[in-house]
Amino acid sequence: MTLTTVSSKYQIVIPREIRENLKIKPGQKLQMIQIGRRIEIILLEPIEAARGIFPHLNVTDYREQDDREI
Numbered sequence: 001m002t003l004t005t006v007s008s009k010y011q012i013v014i015p016r017e018i019r020e021n022l023k024i025k026p027g028q029k030l031q032m033i034q035i036g037r038r039i040e041i042i043l044l045e046p047i048e049a050a051r052g053i054f055p056h057l058n059v060t061d062y063r064e065q066d067d068r069e070i
Contacts, residue, residue, distance in 0.1 A: 002015040014024060022043055024030075029044040 004012050004015060006012055024043065031042040031044055033040045
């Protein structure tokens, strides 16, 4: 467990060990969720990072057909 302090500007520092383990980069988005008196910080990945995670999934059978006329 690592201790951090809230600054006078309400900023916190993510400790180096955690940044390195999670490969957090400057400018990367994090989501914060309050659960009771606890704060959870979730590392957001760009949607492009999900491309290819299911290489054998055939999505053509699951997509709805677009019958609208353009």
